[in-house]
Amino acid sequence: MTSAVIRGRGLTASAYEARRPDFILTGALMLLGVLSVLMIYSASAPRAELLGADPAADAQKQAVIVFVGLVVYGVGSLIEHRTVHTVAPVMYVGAVGALMAVLLWGSEVNNAVSWFSVFGFQFQPSEWAKPAVIVMLAALLAPAVENKIEWRRVLTALGLMGVPVALIAAQPDLGTLLVVAVLSAVMLFAAGASIRQLSLLLGSGGLITWFAYNQGWLRLVEERIDAWLNPEQNALALAFQPLQSQIAIGSGGFSGRGLFEGTQTNLAFIPEQTTDFIFTAVGEQLGFIGGTLVIGIYAVIVWRLLRTAAAAEDRFGMLVAIGVASMLTFHVFVNVGMTLGIMPVTGIPLPFLSAGGSSFTAMAFALGLTHSIWLYRSKVPARRPTIG
């Protein structure tokens, strides 16, 4: 009996023993961090110089953010995902609370209330809401069985998603709302929702959107989409950024104008260039080669995340990895797509490249959690599904 306990313990210990870290994932993250500081410097320095301010100020700030982000990533990697599993509801309630707080006490920037200051730091709760929703949904859907998810569970998932979505919609922050909706749908799909369930959800989602559109609740969205479809004829207030952005990227050509050589980036007006439109700086200065490289780095990260999902030790881990992968992919697609004119303008940052602390650290934390799932992955190959 004694020996069985010891053996059992030993088994347990070895099953959860940390494995070799994912150097490719970690390396990709660090590469993006370095690129972020460089690009923000190139996009902010000339203007700052013109205004007589410190040209390196924005880049220095970002360097600190990147450093903190990497630390957060490391911390996330060390947290065993079973711990996360148990505290998921706490994280979720905390995130919802922060979203409520920001509506009550937040400050308005660009007609949206999405920020508030904590001890002098700007804090954007919607960035942290995304990982919280992922973790919560993963905890909810982990016990479900492929193709046999009860409707009750699906509706609970919708409800859990709905609360933060409604709070984010009130800010309003269209981009984040879309990301949360999409990642929830993807997680339901990965958890094993049946085709019937998914099509019903999709159908009713479509109906609600159609209704809201007809009620005129989506005027803001309407304008954005109209600007996106008819940029040249449209009021340039809305099409200004994407058009300038496309010209900037287009002028980069195959190999780019060279680092710190972009004229559009440096002198023309691309508002919010260090934040949401950072990809224009990449496109103009580093050209098709640099742009593809950046997209490639994201693809590599997503590949590592899917691999983690496949190797995960339990369904919770798998679902978190899928959630983070879909969040990242959709972020990149919506943001880069917006600068390339194939998506409407929605204010969401490009993960790990855009200036800003909340986005970088929240994303780094999510990535760290997934990395931890990789570190504590199943040791037994038989329990791992094959991929490809």
Add this chain to the structure above:
Amino acid sequence: MINPWRLAALGLGFLALFVMLTVRLWFLQVAAVEENVEKASANQIQIVYQQPARGEIRDINGTVLAGSRPSQTLQLDRAAVTLEQEEELVQKLSVLLSVEQSEIRNLINSARSGTVVTLARDISDEVAFEIQEFKEDYPGVDVALIPVRTYPFGTLAAHTLGYTGRATEADLERYGDRVKTDEVFGRAGVERQYDNVLRGTQGAEVFTVSADRSVMQFTEEVSPQPGWNVVMTIDLEVSQILKQALLDAVVLSEALGESPTGKAAGLVLDATDGSIVAMESIPDYNPNAFVGSLSAEEFEVIQENNALLNLNVRGTFAPGSTFKVVPYVVAVEEDVWPEGLDGPDDGKELLPRLEFPSFGEGSPQVFTDWNPNHGWTDLHGALEKSADVYFWEVALGVWEDNSLDESIIQNWARDLGYGAPTGIDLPGEAAGIMPDREWRERLHEQNPVAFPNGEWYGGDLMNTVIGQGDLASTPLQMAVSYAALVNGGTVWRPRVVDHFVDNDGNVVDRREPAAVRKVDIAEETVQMLREDLAGVVRRGTAAAVFANSPYRLAIGGKTGTAQIGAFDDDVDTAWFTGVAPIVSPKYIVVIVVEEGGGGSAVAAPAVRTVLEYLLDPATAPRRNPEIEAAAG
């Protein structure tokens, strides 16, 4: 765990999104690159930059010293007219505005083709009406309300405020197409030093233009951000008093039979934080004159008088006896005393003359005091009576004491702020000269023709300690050094700007007081110097001027009468540096009148007026009665 087909579907889905981005990127950057270049060259999007409102400059109490007013401006859009039409317009406008045709033609030609030219400012309502009523007769001409810089107080504080002007070649190079013809740039003073802050951020109007360049769509996109308002440390009231005191001092000097050059400078420095309370310089100019188009003659007059020069920071003068506080402090702190004396209270009968070894070719040089009858004198008396011989003997002590650095007096002076720019936030500050052996040798090496003498003699040091010879100081340096000596050793980096305010009245930034260095002076020395500066006013060289001042016990100071040129004793530059309240000094007032005569007779009365006003703004006379009488 996860159904393989679901994972595969997700992987493919994600991959598809990344591929879409890459394809689109390829399309934009490689496939359609020619189209994009064409797009760019056809200028389908045209940006017109909008000028932000220039920030105001205010005095410490919020009074606007430089602001903006709307001006009816006649503009011609060169893009809208042909060359023939332009020629026709020149004739019509010449009649309408009653100016020479050539003048209008020059204005038009000075602007690049396709841009908007300002033809006349502040046009009358009749002219504006004519243009607007008969628009078709004046193609491309329009009347616009353009903000124009205005300085409500004219010449007052003009040198500190500076002035604005149109873009120069250098500006065009820097800002390119973003410069509009009616845009102004700071050219001097605060307008120039804080140009970036005052200008604000340009806005942009964005047009889409079709191939024939007609505007298809127009939307304001980025609104201009107005510049910050600059709040100076300058006090307008004090400036008025100071300016009048300077003008009166020149008149007084003339009344006394001197022939002043008309150049005079004065400033009030806060010894507790380095802020400039007032700074005036004459001759002066009216910055409003630069707003319109200044005629060549007008500009020449201003240039010829050197009226643009802020003598407080750009003028260097021999400081004369006002400099004696430096050897005074060196004597005490370094323990160097005239022969036979030991300490500040130890005195002796001063000789009227002093023979100094080795001047020129080794021959002894005899120096004669300006007053041969100083009698028994200790350090206190030496400062009060401004006894040259006493300080010469201190210099001799330094010269002959091999254990002391030969340049110790100059080093002290440099520490106190002489010989280098003080770092004030105004452009073009002069460094002044603090001569010593090294300086002399360097000049000679650099240019042996202009400076044949590369040697440094004891006589040079003698001249230096009484503020003569090659020594040159700006009035500002004088004020900064006095502030440091009486405040216990803090050498301030003087400042004329205190903080910045945005249009909603929020303070957006501050220029905190900053010390350049702290000079180590014993507290007793500082105390003693204050008492002796008070002694100058109570019984010394300035006693007569302050005799009937109700504030004489609160004031200290030092006179200075600097000889110009070695052989002409009659031409003196008058200095006075005043300190008040002398028990805990706050204000340093320095006034210098070039070739104005004696410091006590000419500069001290002017300083008295300013100090009395500072001590008691409510009841003190705003002009010195004696000077007022002299000025008539």
